[in-house]
Amino acid sequence: MGKNITLSFGGGMEILFNNTKEREIELPDSVVNIKDLIAYMKDELLQERPELFVLNDSVRPGIIVLINNADWEIEGGLEYELEDDDEITFISTLHGG
Amino acid sequence: MGKNITLSFGGGMEILFNNTKEREIELPDSVVNIKDLIAYMKDELLQERPELFVLNDSVRPGIIVLINNADWEIEGGLEYELEDDDEITFISTLHGG
């Protein structure tokens, strides 16, 4: 059985994913780490315009990725292995004032 | 071995408890529920002026009690049985603007 995780979006990223800021998904067994998750999201969940989400097997610059509310860089980045009940967040950096 | 919980304070309650807004404590086995905890805090942790904390075996009116960041009333109030790693919060209602 696949793992269940929560995806959360902000800063406009939600517009690419069905205009939903939070959703739970069950992952196929093939999705092991964040790199797999990004590929899976691009292929299966993204509504349009992949260039607004991915660049060279990672997220494009200007997207903050959080693993359980911490910067993904301190959790291992693309190599982080997903666990049940993880919350993975994709938030675009904002530029406005 | 006693349970370990986190106590957190705000709204001025921290002044009664060593001016610390957050601390971890190990509870003696005799402390089972919130009612026991309040009595224990009054006898062992309170620095001064118990009338600012307790009234008739409960907290005085004007103190918000949270059990793991939810109103204690929806968790069982005085009868809630403490668990390891619980965070119990005591915050005074504020009146100022």
Added chain:
Amino acid sequence: MSKEDLDRYSRQILMNNFNKDSQLKLLNTSVLIIGAGGLGSTAILYLGSAGFGRIGIVDNDVVEETNLHRQVIHDETKIGLSKAVSAQQTIKKLNSKCECYVYKLLLTSENALSVIKPYDIVIDATDNVCATYLINDACILTNKILIQASALRMEGQLSVFNYNNGPCYRCLNPIPPPAGTVTKCNVSGVLGVVPGIMGCFQAVEAIKIAAGLGANYSQKLLIYDAELGKVRVVKTRPKQENCSICGKNPSITSLIDYEDFCNMKKCTNPN
């Protein structure tokens, strides 16, 4: 909506969840802000500018110099002037299309119902516990949505009451705190920008409610601590059946003596 309004509020209408209809709803909604002090300063500035059709400001105090480290809707030229009038002058310059009424009075059990009645949403921006119970009860009796906040030292609290069958202030706080346990800004101090933040959060709630986007903090309590940099949003109890004002068999059916109820000899003015 006029072309002028479409222009003025264009940056707001551009949002994907806020359109011309949302703006029209604001223009057709009235808000009463009780207290033109630390909380009221930003609440009034942002409600006056957002496009509410009508706002009312209640305050019986005059501007003092010690207010100016936090009550940024006033300024040195307003010292000695009624806070309500000072705030009204600022709003008239900021948004001349917003109808802005002032009530230079102390809200009491005698006048509260008639002051509150003509408004859709009420903002409690007062600084004392008697006023908070009075406003809560008056909002229940007139069935108005209440956005209540407070700030002291480096902390703030906010909740929305009487919204969509949610709880009221008394549901959460049936018994007032003992008189000796309550301190105020002129005793405990306050970091000026903290009520500023809480007043802004009150404005967000009013805008979302008026636009039909839903309140964020009904049956929830926002707790902000600037010392720790911590913001918590916690779930509170629902509406209480035995609440003495909003319950099934309320024992309070008209406004009472709130100084007596709060065991205070004398409550100070809202500011």
Added chain:
Amino acid sequence: MSKEDLDRYSRQILMNNFNKDSQLKLLNTSVLIIGAGGLGSTAILYLGSAGFGRIGIVDNDVVEETNLHRQVIHDETKIGLSKAVSAQQTIKKLNSKCECYVYKLLLTSENALSVIKPYDIVIDATDNVCATYLINDACILTNKILIQASALRMEGQLSVFNYNNGPCYRCLNPIPPPAGTVTKCNVSGVLGVVPGIMGCFQAVEAIKIAAGLGANYSQKLLIYDAELGKVRVVKTRPKQENCSICGKNPSITSLIDYEDFCNMKKCTNPN
């Protein structure tokens, strides 16, 4: 400190973790606010009133009517006037003892270092990605603490950079977003009070840093979503050894061409 200052700031000095010495520290600290728009409005109001000895305001724009739903430091009588001057006029009335300087200019690679140098703390209240990288780099080269925030639609973000050996904006964002992915307030819209809240949070950081109480959001990111009513404070990566501006062997040792770096043909003014 003068008796007058003691009076004016008394409500602040009353706090148990903020005394006369803290207030003196504020009086001896200078803050530069870049951008007198949505974020700058409240940041400037609260920094001007809190008792900073000197503040500087940078903005090259003039007040427009479409600004007034959120830029509450200005008003209808200021339409067409320089935003920096308009904000200065408001501060002069609010706190005549605060030295307030204006820079009616677009911050560029040529002038940024000399504008920033005389200040202790810098607040990025601009609205575009080029300005943010420019200000970040200029703060690293002049070793200033930077409080950066942004707001769009119903969301806001804030972080403190170059504080106590913490990270800089480039540590977190080494590569700018592709040009086509960035939208602004005049495209995506913004709820006026959201930059208001973020500007208030910037003021809190500046006051706490100046008073020696410590920043809340160094190596942390505050993320606010008014649509969900959610406030997150998340831990970010520390200072990066390979950062191109604040790292061990920085490849950037003087300000560069930021429009080129951000792949933007033309950046708009900070507002």
